Amino acid sequence: MVESVKPISSPVPDAWYPTLSVLMLSIGLVITAAFFIYEATSSRKNRCLAKELTTGAVASVFLGFGSLFLLLACGVYV
Amino acid sequence: MSVIYPFYCHIISEVPVTALPDSNPRAEREREREREEMGIRFDLFILSIALLSAPCLSDLVLSKVDRRVDLTSQIVRITSTLKVENLGTDPVSEVLLPFPEHQAKNLAYLAATINEGKGKAKSSAASLPIEVAHPKEMPPGLIWYSVSLPKGLGKGERLTLDVLAVFTHALRPFPEKISQAENQFVVFQDSAYYLSPYAVKVQSLSVKLPSDPKLESYTKIENTVVSGSEIKYGPYENQPPFSYSSIIVHFENNQPFAVAQELVREIEISHWGNVQVTEHYNLFHGGAQSMGEFSRLDYQARPHVRGASAFRHLVAKLPPRAHSVYYRDEIGNISTSHLWVDSKKTQLEIEPRYPIFGGWKTSFTIGYGLPLKDFLFQTEGKRFLNFSFGCPINDLVIDNLILKVVLPEGSRDISVSVPFSVKQWHETKFSHLDMVGRPVVVLEKMNVVQEHNQHFQVYYKFNNLSLLREPLMLISGFFFLFVACIVYMHADLTISKSSASYLAKLQWDEVQTAIQQVQNIINRCLTIHDRLEASLRDLSRTGDVQACKATRKAADSSLKELSKELKPLVAFLHSSPQAAQILPKVEELVVKERELQEKLMSKHSTVVDSYEKKTGGREIENRVALIQQKLTALRQEVEDQLEAID
Numbered sequence: 001m002v003e004s005v006k007p008i009s010s011p012v013p014d015a016w017y018p019t020l021s022v023l024m025l026s027i028g029l030v031i032t033a034a035f036f037i038y039e040a041t042s043s044r045k046n047r048c049l050a051k052e053l054t055t056g057a058v059a060s061v062f063l064g065f066g067s068l069f070l071l072l073a074c075g076v077y078v
Numbered sequence: 079m080s081v082i083y084p085f086y087c088h089i090i091s092e093v094p095v096t097a098l099p100d101s102n103p104r105a106e107r108e109r110e111r112e113r114e115e116m117g118i119r120f121d122l123f124i125l126s127i128a129l130l131s132a133p134c135l136s137d138l139v140l141s142k143v144d145r146r147v148d149l150t151s152q153i154v155r156i157t158s159t160l161k162v163e164n165l166g167t168d169p170v171s172e173v174l175l176p177f178p179e180h181q182a183k184n185l186a187y188l189a190a191t192i193n194e195g196k197g198k199a200k201s202s203a204a205s206l207p208i209e210v211a212h213p214k215e216m217p218p219g220l221i222w223y224s225v226s227l228p229k230g231l232g233k234g235e236r237l238t239l240d241v242l243a244v245f246t247h248a249l250r251p252f253p254e255k256i257s258q259a260e261n262q263f264v265v266f267q268d269s270a271y272y273l274s275p276y277a278v279k280v281q282s283l284s285v286k287l288p289s290d291p292k293l294e295s296y297t298k299i300e301n302t303v304v305s306g307s308e309i310k311y312g313p314y315e316n317q318p319p320f321s322y323s324s325i326i327v328h329f330e331n332n333q334p335f336a337v338a339q340e341l342v343r344e345i346e347i348s349h350w351g352n353v354q355v356t357e358h359y360n361l362f363h364g365g366a367q368s369m370g371e372f373s374r375l376d377y378q379a380r381p382h383v384r385g386a387s388a389f390r391h392l393v394a395k396l397p398p399r400a401h402s403v404y405y406r407d408e409i410g411n412i413s414t415s416h417l418w419v420d421s422k423k424t425q426l427e428i429e430p431r432y433p434i435f436g437g438w439k440t441s442f443t444i445g446y447g448l449p450l451k452d453f454l455f456q457t458e459g460k461r462f463l464n465f466s467f468g469c470p471i472n473d474l475v476i477d478n479l480i481l482k483v484v485l486p487e488g489s490r491d492i493s494v495s496v497p498f499s500v501k502q503w504h505e506t507k508f509s510h511l512d513m514v515g516r517p518v519v520v521l522e523k524m525n526v527v528q529e530h531n532q533h534f535q536v537y538y539k540f541n542n543l544s545l546l547r548e549p550l551m552l553i554s555g556f557f558f559l560f561v562a563c564i565v566y567m568h569a570d571l572t573i574s575k576s577s578a579s580y581l582a583k584l585q586w587d588e589v590q591t592a593i594q595q596v597q598n599i600i601n602r603c604l605t606i607h608d609r610l611e612a613s614l615r616d617l618s619r620t621g622d623v624q625a626c627k628a629t630r631k632a633a634d635s636s637l638k639e640l641s642k643e644l645k646p647l648v649a650f651l652h653s654s655p656q657a658a659q660i661l662p663k664v665e666e667l668v669v670k671e672r673e674l675q676e677k678l679m680s681k682h683s684t685v686v687d688s689y690e691k692k693t694g695g696r697e698i699e700n701r702v703a704l705i706q707q708k709l710t711a712l713r714q715e716v717e718d719q720l721e722a723i724d
Contacts, residue, residue, distance in 0.1 A: 008461060009451040010351030011545065035560065039567050043590040049564070056560030064553030071510070075402050075447065077348035078510045078548045 014072075021069035028062030035059055137166020138173065141236065143272045143281035149327070150288045151473045152335045152364065153186075153527055154245040154266065159193065161238050162231065162276075169230030173239060174211060174275050175223045181268075182221035186475075186525040187244040190225045192237060216275070217320070244527050246475040247337075251366035252328060256436065258373065262366045262387035263294055264331045270299055270311045271321035278321070282312030285327055292330035299323060334389030335365035336434070338476040341469055341526075346484040346509070346516075349545050353453050356445040357469065361434070363389065364475065368435035377433060388433040394470040396424040400446040407431070407442040426470075460491075460537050467496065467521075468531035476526040483519040483536050487512055488544030494519055496534040511548045582656070589657045592647045596664055597720060599640050599647075600671055604716070606633045606640075607678055614685055623689050630682060637675060644668065660723065667719040674712040681705045 012020070035055040038047075071078055142161040147154065164170050177185060189205040211224035231237060249264040256262060272281050287293065287307045296302075296309055303310045309327065342358040365387055376384040396403070398421060405415045405428050414429035430440045454463055463483060469476060484507050485492065494502060501522040506515035519536055572580050613629040616622065651657040651664055681702055688698045 005455045005457045007451040008349070008454045008456050009449075010349065011542075012350075014351045014449075036563070039563060043594055044568070044587055045591040046594050047567070049568075052564050053561075056564065057557060060553050060556035060560055063556045064549050067552050067556075068549045072350050076510060077346075077350055077352040077354060077447070 012069075017069045017073035021066050021073050024062050024066030024069065026066075028059050028066050031055060031059035031062060137164055137168065138170055138231075138276045139163050139165050140272070140274060140276050140278045141280070143274075143278050145272060145281070145283045147266075147268065147283065147285045149249065149266055149329070149331070150286060151333045152246075152249060152331070152337075153473065153475060154248040156243045156245070156268075158241045158243070158272070159238060160241060161236060163236040164231045164233055167233050169232045170227070171230040172211075172224045172226050174213065175208075175225060175241065176216075176220040176273055176275060177223070177243070178273065179219050179221055181245060181248065184245040184248045184525075185221075185243060186246045186527045187242070187529040188223060189529070190239055190241045192228070193240045194238075213275075220273075242529070244529050246525055246527060247364065249331065251335075251436070254366055255369040256366045256387060257370045258368065258376065258435065259384050260387070261292070261330050262332055262335075262436070263292075263328060264365070266327045266329075268325055269321075270297075270323040270325045271314060271317050273320065273322055275319050277319055278317045279315065281314050281317065282310065284311070285309040287327070287329050288331055288333060294328040294330070296327045296329075297325040299325070331365075332386045334392070334473065335363050335436075336389060336392060336471070336474050337362055337364035338469070338474055338479075339439075340478045340480070341476045342480045342482065343469065344482045344484060345463070345465060347450070347454065347463060347486055349450070349486050349540070349542075351450045353448040353450055353463075353465075354445065355448065356443065358441070358443050359471075360439070360441045361430075361474075362439040363387075363434045363436045365436045367437040372435065381433070385433055385435070388435045390433040391427055391429040392471050392474070394426040394428065394444065395472065396426055396446055396470050397448055397452065397466075398423055399449050399452065400424040401448075403444070403446040405442065405444045407440075412442065459539065461540055462535045462537045464533050464535055466531050467523075467534050468526055468528060473528065477524065479523050479526040481521040481523075482507075483521075484509070485517050485519070485536070485538055486540060486544065487514060487516050487547060489517050489538040489540050491537075491539045492517060492519060493537045494521065494534065495537070496521060497532050498523075498530065511551050513547070513551070585654065585656050589651065589654050589660075592650050592654075592657070593660065593664065593723060596644065596647050596651075596667070597723060599644050600667060600716065600720060603637060603640055603671055603675065604713075606637055607674070607713075609633060610678060610682055614682065617685065617689060618695075621689065623686060626686055626689075630686070641672075663719060663723055667716065667723065670712060670716050670719060674709065674716055677705055677709050677712060681709065 035052070038052070038055065068078070139162075140160050141163045142159075144159040146157045148157070160173070162173055173190075175188075175190075188208055190208060191205050206228065207226045208223050209226070211222040213222055216222065225239065225241075227237070249266055252263055252265045266285070268283075270283060272278050272283075285308065287309070289307050291307045293304070293309075296304070299311070301310075301312055301314065311325065338359050338361050340358075340360040344354075344356045344358075346354040346356070348354070368387075373384070377388075381390070400419075403417055403424070403426060405412050405426070412428070412431060414431075416427040418425040418427075424446075426444065426446075428442070428444065430442065432438075432440070434440060453465055454461060456462075465483075467481065469479070482505070483494075492504070496502075503520050505518040505520055507518045508515050517538075521534075523530070574580060609629065610633050613626045617626040648664065648668060651661050657664075684701055684705070685698055688701065
C-alpha cells in the first residue's frame, strides 16, 4: 500500500520553461511572419488556402505552447 | 452491578484571594470589586450543579490525576494524566470527560492517548476516538466527551490516559482596558480539583506561567506552593466525584494575543508543477483593549516599555522549498518582511504596517508556491493532495478557518479525509484559461489552534490528457486569429461593386496575378537551366552522354510547355491598359529569358557534341568560353529584371 504511493510532478521539468518558451515563441513568430508576408505579397488569385491554413496551424501550435510556457515561467500556473 | 456514588460538591463560597505585595494602588479597588463579581458568578455555577445532583453510574476510579496547565501563551493547554482503574465487575469501554459549559465553548482541541509507560514513546500512541456524549441524569452545565477505549477495561484492570485539552480565549484580560504604557494582565479560572464523574484518589495540579512572571494574585487553598514560574496545587487525596474548587490566577502576560477572526486559505493545484497557497488573514489583538491615545514617538523610542502589550511581528513557518513568497494587503506590497530559507523549512517573518495593540485590527495576504511533487501523490489510479490543515503562523488562534482546495479542471470523484470534524461543501472557481471552472473543496472549522496542523487528504481522479486543455485553448485562440486574417484577406468587403476605383482595383489585381504567374514561370525556367548546367557538370565528371541527353530532352519539353503557358499571360498583359507601365519590363524579361535559353541550349549541344566526338577538355572549354560569358551576363540581367518587376 505504502509503496504504491508515488509523487506526481509536472510533465516538463520546471527549469525548462523559460528556454522552451523563448524557443517556441521565436519559431512561432518566424512562421507568423512568413504567413503575413505570404498574405501581403501574393495576389488574391494566386493564394493557396491549404498553404495558408497549414502555415497558420503550425504557427498557432508553436505560439500556443510558447505562450503557455511563458505563463508558467512567469509563475502563472494555469 | 454498579456502585452508585453519591454526588458531593465541595463548594467554596468565598474564594480566598492572596494579593501579592507589589500591587498597584490605583487599580486595586477596581480589581477587588471584579474579584467579588467573579466569586459570586462561580458560586452560582457550582450551586446549579449541586442542586441537580445526580448519581454517577460507573465503577471507574481515578487512582491518580496529574494536571499541568500551560499558560505561557494566549492558548491554554491542559495536559492531564489519568490513571484509570475499574473497581466494578463489568468491563468498561469508555471514559467520560466533563467540562463546564464556559470552558467547553472555548475548547478548541481535545485528544486522548493511552500512555503505555516510559518505554514506548508517544509516537506509537494513536489518539483515541472522542465523541460528544449525553449521559442521562447528569447535572446540567456540563458538556460531556466520551473517550472510547480500544478494548474494554476489565475488572481490576488499570490504564493510563493522557488527555490534552486546548482552550482559546480562556485567558480574560483584566483590567479590560489598558493604556499604551501598561502591561497586560490576564485572569485564568479553573478548578483545583479535577472535575470528573469518578472519584479521584490522589491528584495534583501545576499551573505554568510565562517565565519571569509578575503574579498579581492567585487563589490560595491548602497545599498551594509557588515556585518560580509555577504554582502547584495539591496533592489532594480522596476527592468524591464532581469536586470543584475554583481557583483564579491573575498574572502578567504580554505574549502576542494574535487572533485571526477569519483566515481563508486557498490551495490551488496546477499539474504543470505547482501548488499555490494564498492565505487571507483578518487579524486582531485579542488581549486587553487599548485605551487613550497612541504615541508613535513613545513607541518608537522604547517599544518594550511603551507598547509591551502590542505585537509587532509574526513568524510563519512555511514548508521547505517554498518560492515566490509575497506579503501584501489591499494597498499593495508590504516591504517589512524577512525570509530565511534552509533545507528543512522556510521561515517568513512579517511585520504589519503598524504595531497591533489590544483591539486593533489588520488584514493582509501572504502567498507562496510549492513544488507539486512534495504534496501531490498517486495511488491506485487516484491522486491525492497531502497538505497541512492549520495555518503556518505560530501561536495564532483562528476563530474561523476556511480552507479551499482548488483542483484542476477535469477532476472527478472528489473525496476528503480530515482527521477531525469539519464542515465541507463544494464550489466552482474560474481561473486562468478555464472553460467549465475548477472544482473547489471548501472545509470550514471554528476555533483552530496549532494542534490542528495535521495533514489532510483530498482524493480525486484526473486524466492526464486534461493537462492539454490549456495549451489547446491557447492554440485555438491563435488559430482563430490566423483564420480571421485569412478570411479578411479573401473576403471582398467593398460596398459599391460598380465604382470606378473598385473596378480599377480588380483589374490591377488581375494584372498583378498575371505578372506573378510570369515571374513564377521564369523562375521555373531558371530552375530548368540550373538542372541543365548540373547535367553538364555530371557529364564532365562521369562521361555519361546518354543521361545528359535524357535530361536535355526532359528540359526541352518542359520549357516548351512553360513558353506555351507564358503566351496567354503576355497577351493578357498587352490587352490590359493598367499593365502599360510594367509591360515593357515584362517583355524585356521574356526576351532576355528566351535569349538565355537559346545560348544555354547551344552551349549544351556543343558540349554534348564534343563529348561524342571525344574532343579534349581544353578545346571544349575554349569553344564554350564565349557562350559562357554571355550566359552569365544574361542570367544576371534576367535576375535583375525579375527583381525590378517585384
